[in-house]
Amino acid sequence: MTDERIRRIKMPKWGLSMTSGTITDWLVAEGDEITDGTELAEIDTDKIAGTLESPEEGVLRGVVVAAGESAPVGGTIAIVAPAEVPDAEVEAAVAEAKEQLASGAVEEAAGPVTGEVEVGGRNLSYATMGDGPDVVVLVHGFGGDKNSWLFVQEPLAEGRTVHALDLPGHGSSTKDVGDGGLDELAGAVIGFLDALGVERAHLVGHSLGGAVVTAAAARTPDRVRSLTLVAPAGYGTEANADYLRGFVEASTRRELKPHLRALFADESQVTRQLVDDLLKFKRIDGVQDCLRALLGTLLDGDKQAIDAASLLAGVAVPTAVVWGAQDQVLPVADPSAFGEGVQIRVVEGAGHMVHMENPAAIREAVESLLG
Known part of the structure; x- marks a missing residue:
């Protein structure tokens, strides 16, 4: 034995x-x-x-x-x-x-289980790991999808239920973002909780997703147990507008790859597969229209158009912030944007995709709020 x-x-x-x-x-x-x-x-x-x-x-x-x-x-x-x-x-x-x-006699590890729910006439795709009383919902950023959390979801799912959601217009969800406004996207997250019968959840959002979960918490504070904001949009005015516009308009490998390098501290992370997957996504019918609509939500000229900081000011839930020190898309915000009592960690050696380059930092931030 x-x-x-x-x-x-x-x-x-x-x-x-x-x-x-x-x-x-x-x-x-x-x-x-x-x-x-x-x-x-x-x-x-x-x-x-x-x-x-x-x-x-x-x-x-x-x-x-x-x-x-x-x-x-x-x-x-x-x-x-x-x-x-x-x-x-x-x-x-x-x-x-x-x-x-x-x-070859290897039993494959159980991976995420995918599903779909209908929210506001749209199908939202999601992937779930774990089965525990605490529910964590991971919300990706602009142009991303549920797979961007691949290094975070599995370790977080130990003893918990962790859903990674595709926002409208992204991943396998319906390619329709309505007016593309922050309230529209926040409503999708709240509708997702309703569809799954989740009364309260820990929300984790990256970049645009950080602004989205902030707005969701501001609308329904009784549904949110904590917020973890990963390089969130809406907490300052500076943004790499050239990257955002370039990502939207790029239609070839040659055009897209230089922009993707801005996402990581380590540019070698921009693999051929990553570029190919994003090009494939961008060529799906309706995607370009969705991205352009969302670009209007993100930018006012060359500055950020979202003011998530004012929304967070009215939210009284435990909050943590994680940012990559080498973020070339959204510069690290002034700590005052988050108010008092908010944990802020700036991770050296990581860029905008800090949840891919240092997933342990995200896991630690989320777990510090679980209580």
Whole structure:
């Protein structure tokens, strides 16, 4: 019988389309003590690179998949166990895991479960992970979709229910944003909660999504337990208008890729797959009209048009803010825009897509508000 203290670290499923990942670097070595949340390895997916955080505590006793090697989703990549577990048992577990990988007999990890609800005559698509009493709703930014949370949703879903929502006009949701106004988008989030029967939720919003969840909280404060704002729009006047307009109008790889580099501190994150996926999205009927409508909501000339700060002033829920220090799209706002008592963390080495470049910072911010 296998010692129950032997725990298996598996290749995660970070998105609906992810089937495998490549270990590009191990950040810990065999014999190292690890805890829940320890950064274990850098993993390359078909979308983007990310850092795997440990879901286990103990000692890293065996590496099954070496740096440079790939494994299918759900495959064991390392063994964790207390130091007192005999080496022979750990070696047997490593050998078993390697045999499973070689034979292809790997049970795929459960990924997000997708669904659709109708809100205001539109179908809204969403992906859900976990099943717990606390409900977290993740809302992406301008031009994004539910998959932008791929590195955040899984770790947050431990003991919780976490929904990643496609706003109107984005992802797999209906390509119709109405007038494109902030109130329209906030109404979609509130309608989503209604459709799922969620009385109160922790709302997390990135960029435009940050302004949207702020507006939702201002409209229905009794429905919101906390706000986590990730590089949110509407908390200052400065914006990279050239990026926003360039993203909307770009129709080829050559035109789009230079603009996407502004999203990350590490420009190598702009992979061919990322560019191709965004071009595919932008070519869907109705998308350009939606993006242009939303651009009118975001910008007044070359300045931000949204004033989310005044909305937040009337919201009395625990709030945290996370911003990438190297954000080239929306500069880090003055802390006074958020009022007193708001946690603000500026993350070095991260740009506008801080939830992709440092997902641990987002997880920590959300969990700090769960109480």
